[in-house]
Amino acid sequence: MLFVATMNVKPGAPGPKERIARRAQWKYPEGVKVIGEYWLQGKPAVISICEVDNIAPIIAMTAEWGDVFDINVFPAVTAEEGLALASQMS
Numbered sequence: 001m002l003f004v005a006t007m008n009v010k011p012g013a014p015g016p017k018e019r020i021a022r023r024a025q026w027k028y029p030e031g032v033k034v035i036g037e038y039w040l041q042g043k044p045a046v047i048s049i050c051e052v053d054n055i056a057p058i059i060a061m062t063a064e065w066g067d068v069f070d071i072n073v074f075p076a077v078t079a080e081e082g083l084a085l086a087s088q089m090s
Contacts, residue, residue: 001053004076005074026064032061
């Protein structure tokens with residue numbers, strides 16, 4: 001399953017230097033295939049795209065970073081998968 005997480009920095013969260021130092025030490029949970037992680041200048045501050053077999057590692061990730069970020073997680077499909085699914089709907 002593919003998931004996209006968007007993260008906005010919470011008011012009062014540690015500053016960028018502290019967040020970057022924490023991120024440098026942190027590893028994605030086992031079972032997560034990282035498709036991409038993007039740091040943006042604005043909102044959202046971070047976008048993470050991951051593939052997992054079940055939702056457990058996603059829950060672990062949001063729990064780990066919930067003190068720093070407001071996190072929204074969305075199931076996703078690739079454009080190719082979406083087109084294939086759409087063609088089955090007709």
